Amino acid sequence: MVSLVTIFGLLGNITTGLLYLSPVKTFWHIVQRRSTEEFESLPYVVKLLNGYMWVYYGVVKPNSVLVATVNGFGSLLELIYVIIFLIFAPPRMRAITAILFCALDVVFPIAAVLITQLFFDREMQINIAGFLSLLFSVLTYASPLSIMKTVVTTKGVEYMPFLLSFVLFINGLTWTVYAVLTRDWFIGIPNGSGFVLGIAQLVLYAIYWKPKQSKRTSDQVEDGWQHEHLIADAAPSLEEK
Secondary structure (H helix, E strand, O other), rough: OOOHHHHHHHHOOOOOOHHHOOOOOHHHHHHHHHHOOOOOOOOHHHHHHHHHHHHHHHHHOOHHHHHHHHHHHHHHHHHHHHHHHHHHHHHHHHHHHHHHHHHHHHHHHHHHHHHHHOOOHHHHHHHHHHHHHHHHHHHHHHHHHHHEEEHHHHOOOOOOOOOHHHHHHHHHHHHHHHHHHHOHHHHHHHHHHHHHHHHHHHHHHHHOOOOOOHHHHHHHOHHHHHHHOOOOHHHHOOOOO
């Protein structure tokens, strides 16, 4: 009989996969325009690193294959997104993206894996991989926080699509339940935070939603926080989308 852990792990794979897929339309737009315009590459570089760390955590921790599989899929997607940036970004952004990619997505994960494998036992490997995964997951939440600030400032939800907020809520809930069942707080803390953020976004949506939005604005914000800066204070009041 299928256990609750497996059920919630599979559900988490589905919802996390949807979150990883959410920027696809935007990157198709970039390919068609052959320009990254004003989009930022840093969120995707950090999410790729985050995916790497979760894959490593899923590999070194026993019975965590469901954590590794979905983040392996997500890492592949994030790698494609970064490659598209490297191809179509203007020279300065391409150089910045290349430096960030080499430092954060090549050197750092290789060093982390080699150091933990050579100098630490399995228990410490799990703890280090789990802590790094937790840390980078929390960093990625700066983007939805920035979007929430924009919603309050503009008193409108044009820049916070309902579907993404709902999936963030379901994803956080699913992995939080999984973490409780497996007593894995490296998974529970960041996803519990995502669950709370999802609730907060849905509350803001209920407060500021207006029945009529222009099609142009809706097209501009198709992927919501995906193009926010990772540091909320650095983001302008109306972001790229």
